[in-house]
Amino acid sequence: MTDHGRRRLLGLAGAGVAGAAIGATTAGAAVAATADGGDDAAAQEAREATWTTDRPLGVRRVWWSVPTSAPLLSLTFxxxxxxxxxxxxxxxxxxxDARATFFMMGAxxxxxxxxxxxxxxxxHEVGNHTWSHENLAFQDEPGIREQLxxxxEVLTGTxxxxxxxxxxxxxxxPGAALRIAAELGYDTAIWSVSRTLSEVGTPQRITEQLAEGLEPGAIVDLHDSIGRGNFMLPFSGLRDELAAKREVEVVGLPDVLAAAARSGLRSVTLSELVRSSQA
Ligand SMILES: [Zn+2]
Incomplete structure (x- = not known):
């Protein structure tokens, strides 16, 4: 393998491997630097090699909802x-008898x-929701790569x-996240329906709010945990508030599913929803 190729491979593959071992946010560069004798310039070169790719990435898509006339939508957690x-x-x-897509945190x-x-x-289907729920808008490229x-690795391995x-x-x-997701073979899913109530609310209020957005092709954003709150101290105010919000969503879920059924809509995985589309 050429020196460039070797260094590039380290840059591309190293973040996940080293990240799993030492949890450093610049793990990919750290591995490359060590392999190149710890030289800062070599580390920088290796890092820059990850900013572009000679792999043809083709077309990857970002979905907010799915254009379909089928009586289907996707609940996501x-x-x-x-x-x-x-x-x-x-x-x-x-x-x-519903199916959903679970965007899991690696941790x-x-x-x-x-x-x-x-x-x-x-x-159900599973998707990538990063390792530890960092806001990717504030991460550098190696950090984003490590998160994805x-x-x-834990999704495929486990x-x-x-x-x-x-x-x-x-x-x-951010653009780096979109491209790294494409390298990993992902389409990106945002959502068309989510909780808009800022306060904790009640299951009934959440259900009513969510039900207003249920229509064919909707991607509904719900949660089965508390994101960054998992890394906060127990009994911290934000952690407790997030947990209370999730509890309300979980208690209301059977009613959300019933509301969908009354509208003739069934929840399927995102991949199945996309298969029903002409998009
Ligand atoms: Zn999240």
Whole structure:
């Protein structure tokens, strides 16, 4: 292999491997620097080699909703898997014969692999929601790469699936994240319906608000954990507020599913929803 090729491979593959081992945000560059004798210039060159790619990435798409006339929509759940919420969501989906897409955090799947396997075993799809829910708008390129690649590795390694969907935390999608997602083979899913109530609310209010947006092709953003809150101290105010909001969403979920059914709509995985589309 040429020197350029070797260095490039280190740059592309190193972030995930080294990130898993030492958790450094600039892990890819650190590996390349070590391999090149610790030279700063070589590390910089290796880092820059990850900013462009000679791989033809083709077409990857960003979906906010799916143009379809089929009576289908997609419920999506972010931030899990989490024993506090995910099992009850799975039960509600099973009772309604509904399928969904779970955008998992790598760090949460590493903590709860059996729960992740239950999601797949029950016919749902999984997607990449980064390793630890950093706001990608404030990450440098190696940091973004580590967030996506570490999650990708734990999804494939733990669940034996090849995920094809990426959802950035908060929907914040800098160009580097879009391109790295494309390198990993992902389309990106944002959403057309989400909780807009800022306060915790009640299950009834959340259900009514969400039900207004249910229509063919809708992508509905819900949660089965608390994102960054998982790394906050217990009993911190924000963590408790996030958990209270999730609880309301989980309790209201059977009613959201019932509202969809009354409108003749069924929840399917994102990939199935896209297959129903002419887009
Ligand atoms: Zn999230």
């Amino acid at each position: 972010d931030d899990g898997p989490d024993p506090l919420f995910t099992p009850r969501i799975l039960d509600a989906l099973r009772d309604a 949460m799947l590493e903590r709860h692999p059996d729960l992740g396997r239950r999601v797949v075993d029950e016919g 690649e570490r999650c990708h 669940l034996g699936v090849t995920p094809t969907w990426f959802r950035p935390p908060r929907g914040a999608l």
